[in-house]
Amino acid sequence: MADRPWVMRTYSGHSTARASNELYRTNLSRGQTGLSIAFDLPTQTGYDPDAPEAAGEVGKVGVPVVHLGHMAQLMDGIPQDEMNTSMTINATAAWLLGLYIANAEDTGSDVTKLTGTTQNDIVKEYLSRGTYIFPPGHSRRLIVDMFAYTVGHVPKWNPINVCSYHLQEAGATPVQELAYALATAIGVLDAVKESGQVEPEDFDEVVGRISFFVNSGIRFVEETCKMRAFTQMWDRLCADRYGVKDPKLRRFRYGVQVNSLGLTEQQPENNLQRIVLETLGVTLSRDARARAVQLPAWNEALGLPRPWDQQWSLRIQQVLALETDLLEYEDIFAGSHVIEKKTSELEEAAQAELDEVLELGGAFEAIEELKTRLVRSQADRTRRIESGELKVVGVNCFTDSAPSPLSGAESFLKVDPSVEAELKADVAEWRAGRDAKAVTAAVDALRRAAEDGSNIMAPTIALAHAGGTTGEWAGALREVFGEYRAPTGVAGAAGHRGADMGTVAARLKGMAGGPPRLLVAKPGLDGHSNGAEQIAVAARDAGFEVVYQGIRLTPEQIAATARDEDVDIVGLSILSGSHMELVPDVIERLRALGVDAPVVLGGIIPEADQPRLAELGVAAVYTPKDFEMGRIMADMADLVEAHRRA
Numbered sequence: 001m002a003d004r005p006w007v008m009r010t011y012s013g014h015s016t017a018r019a020s021n022e023l024y025r026t027n028l029s030r031g032q033t034g035l036s037i038a039f040d041l042p043t044q045t046g047y048d049p050d051a052p053e054a055a056g057e058v059g060k061v062g063v064p065v066v067h068l069g070h071m072a073q074l075m076d077g078i079p080q081d082e083m084n085t086s087m088t089i090n091a092t093a094a095w096l097l098g099l100y101i102a103n104a105e106d107t108g109s110d111v112t113k114l115t116g117t118t119q120n121d122i123v124k125e126y127l128s129r130g131t132y133i134f135p136p137g138h139s140r141r142l143i144v145d146m147f148a149y150t151v152g153h154v155p156k157w158n159p160i161n162v163c164s165y166h167l168q169e170a171g172a173t174p175v176q177e178l179a180y181a182l183a184t185a186i187g188v189l190d191a192v193k194e195s196g197q198v199e200p201e202d203f204d205e206v207v208g209r210i211s212f213f214v215n216s217g218i219r220f221v222e223e224t225c226k227m228r229a230f231t232q233m234w235d236r237l238c239a240d241r242y243g244v245k246d247p248k249l250r251r252f253r254y255g256v257q258v259n260s261l262g263l264t265e266q267q268p269e270n271n272l273q274r275i276v277l278e279t280l281g282v283t284l285s286r287d288a289r290a291r292a293v294q295l296p297a298w299n300e301a302l303g304l305p306r307p308w309d310q311q312w313s314l315r316i317q318q319v320l321a322l323e324t325d326l327l328e329y330e331d332i333f334a335g336s337h338v339i340e341k342k343t344s345e346l347e348e349a350a351q352a353e354l355d356e357v358l359e360l361g362g363a364f365e366a367i368e369e370l371k372t373r374l375v376r377s378q379a380d381r382t383r384r385i386e387s388g389e390l391k392v393v394g395v396n397c398f399t400d401s402a403p404s405p406l407s408g409a410e411s412f413l414k415v416d417p418s419v420e421a422e423l424k425a426d427v428a429e430w431r432a433g434r435d436a437k438a439v440t441a442a443v444d445a446l447r448r449a450a451e452d453g454s455n456i457m458a459p460t461i462a463l464a465h466a467g468g469t470t471g472e473w474a475g476a477l478r479e480v481f482g483e484y485r486a487p488t489g490v491a492g493a494a495g496h497r498g499a500d501m502g503t504v505a506a507r508l509k510g511m512a513g514g515p516p517r518l519l520v521a522k523p524g525l526d527g528h529s530n531g532a533e534q535i536a537v538a539a540r541d542a543g544f545e546v547v548y549q550g551i552r553l554t555p556e557q558i559a560a561t562a563r564d565e566d567v568d569i570v571g572l573s574i575l576s577g578s579h580m581e582l583v584p585d586v587i588e589r590l591r592a593l594g595v596d597a598p599v600v601l602g603g604i605i606p607e608a609d610q611p612r613l614a615e616l617g618v619a620a621v622y623t624p625k626d627f628e629m630g631r632i633m634a635d636m637a638d639l640v641e642a643h644r645r646a
Contacts (some may be wrong), residue, residue: 002328005033005321006283007084007292010310011257013038013063015419017073020063023307025077032314034084035116036294037074038062039096041525041576044131045552046092046474049423053554056581057525058420061304062088066423066470067430071099072106081109085116086161086255086292091133093120093159094142095473098460101154105465117158117211117255120146123184124163126367126486127374128170130527130551133474136364138481140191142456147188147206148197149457158211160188161255168215169261170530171378174226174346177215179353180370182233183363185210189242190362197455207242208249214290216258216281218274223281224333225342227288230254233347255292256282261530263301265625267394267401268411271298276316283320285339286331293317301624303412303606304577368487375489378530379537385627395627412606415577427469434467442466443476450480488529488550490536501542504633508543516568516640518544521558522551523586526576531602535571538629539636555582559589567597568640574603579613587617598639602626 010027013020024035039062042054048066049058058064065071081104089096097118104111122139125132132139146159164172164181172180192198192206214230216223231252238250258278263271275295282290295313297305320326333339360366384390391397442463449459463473508515520536522529529551536548547565562570570590574582579601587599598619605613610621619639622632 003286005317005327006290007034007255008032008314008317008321009034009036009086009255009292009294010314011036011038011088011294011296012305012310013040014061014304014413015059015063015415016422017063017065017070021074021076021078024074026307027310027314028078030311030314031318034086034292035078036086037088039087039089040064041131041527043096043470044089044092045525046095046133046470046478047525048427048469048471049420050427051471053525054420055524055585056420056578057576058423059415060577064423065096065099066427067467068099068102068106068464069430071103075100075103075107079109080104080107081111081113083115084292086119086294087116088119090119090122090125090129090131091139092470092474093118094146094456094460095464095470097146097157097159098457098464098473102461102464111154113156114154115156117161118146119163119213120160121163121184121213123180123187123363123367124166125527126484127180127371128166128530130486130529131525132484132486132527134477134481135484136367138477140188140364143188144191144195144197145456147192147209148195148455151198151202151205151209155205158209158253161211161213162188163213165213165215165257167374168217168259170374171376171381172374173377174222175349175353176373176377178226178229178233178346178350179357180363181212181214181230182237182350182354183357183366185212185234186237186241186358187362187364203242204244204246204249207238207244208246208251210253212252212254214254214256214282216256216278218259218262218278220277220281220284221339222342223278224285224288225339225346227254227282227290228285228333228339228343229346229350231288232343233350252288253291255294256290257294257296258282260296260300262392263296263298264392264395265301265623266399267404268299268302268406269404270394271301272312275313276320279316279320283326285333286329287334299406299412301604302407303604304415306413309412368489371487371489372492373489375533375537376492378534382534382538382627382629386629395625430467430469438466439463439468439472442468443472446473447476447480450477485550488533488536488548490533490540490546490548501538501630501633504630504637505541505543507637511637511641511644513644515543515545516637517565518546518569518571518636519558519562519565519567520546520548520571520573521553521561521586522573523553523555523558523582524574524576524578525552526574526578527551528575529573531575532571532573534629535573535602535632538633542630542633542637544633544636555585555589558586559593559595562590562595562597563593567595568643569597569636570595570599571636572599572601574601574605577604579603579605580609583613583618584616596643598643600636600639
């Protein structure tokens, strides 16, 4: 008898809750078997749409969910107690789960039957994705509270999805991906045990609710071995460290999205075969097969996928599961000496790396060191692509191509700019129609729980029912916990490009006026900092004096830093689609402060937007197709020389 297929998802959400609900219902009607909700950046970082920090970001990379009304719209017509729902939410995970539970209660769904996952891995946010709010200790406390609450009240819910996916996108090797994810799981489980909120006899159930979310890259044989190593290491860790006797509770349960980092802007049609091959790494081995799979769309390097693009990715899964004979056999790699050897090598190296992390105090305590290691690994990967050592078809080899019929301005979805104004009006109307006293009382109760160490979930759900908003929930906790700025990892990394950067370095060293100063800055709420970090590392290798202060800076902060540091050139990095709102704001503030340095922009910037950006004063635009760091550094040197002569 053939195995049942895995849960099939597409990662989606945009514009508004109503528009996203329509998309979800369409995808479910086409054979999708679970939901994977993408939230916009203000929701992920705890801001309402009318907050100054949210400007330009509302509805861009996901769906805004500000209050219980939005959750009701999002899940309209979808029985929550019959749906497996994955929510990619971390710093505000307790709040979104609170809204999800409150809506289930309002609609008569059985809360004890709610099935799904809140991603909730804050360590990888510090290391790679950037949507953190609170310091590590307080963030871990919120995760512990969610574990304790769900074990007692929502027993089928996975309160954390330990997420190595973004570690790979930040440069992690398979060994680092294994070690750092397992270290995070240990850090959470140890904290749950130490909290005393879970009875010892229930702790095995806590271990059994840990799930993982992994990445699958193009080296699908190595990825297969990585997953087999994950499975074996987790089983051993659960048995030896936590004494879990039931094999079912030691099972390595994971969902997967295959590698979006490897998708290319050049020859985007090649992305389809990349997605297919990467899917094999997490489906071929029965003993280490994913329990849920979501595939990126072929055009994610260009912009926001359309519904048809997501359907195409869903069809890949359906063909693999239903048309091939993959699910009819025992593990086809059992007994393979090649697979066993590679799996053992990964296990041994990952265990050594894990031991190092634990000696440093654990994943939560070693964030700065882990970040440095990831930036270093990513710098090495970038160098190997630039040198041609690591082949990427259509990028650094076989670059000659007929024009692609898949390219063009219509090949991805654009969010209507009116969405932000619509959401601002929506939240104002919501606030006006609720019981203000009830909200104030609920916020006060939440704040007291944060202060006295009580479990945060009950007052969170009460605030959801009272009509509280995402910004009010996060604002109350900001008052108690404070905010955090994660390390950049740039100081301890080097590109090791040697002669590749020698010409530019010699030129900058002898430049009249001394070495130029480059400000690398990320405005808005976009936390994907890999590109900015690699530009900072390469620029330092090339002889620039680099100023890089990390992510989520306001236009005011960027302009003031450029003035105070007397920089020669400003480099902005934006991947969230908010460039048409944020870049003009930054340039206007720079000029108002008397900073006339040239401005360059990097990120996912559609070609159609580039002429307007040039009119606004952007001197150069770099997109994912621009991988040659030496050329970028030479371009910036030209801009500095021209500016100094002017």
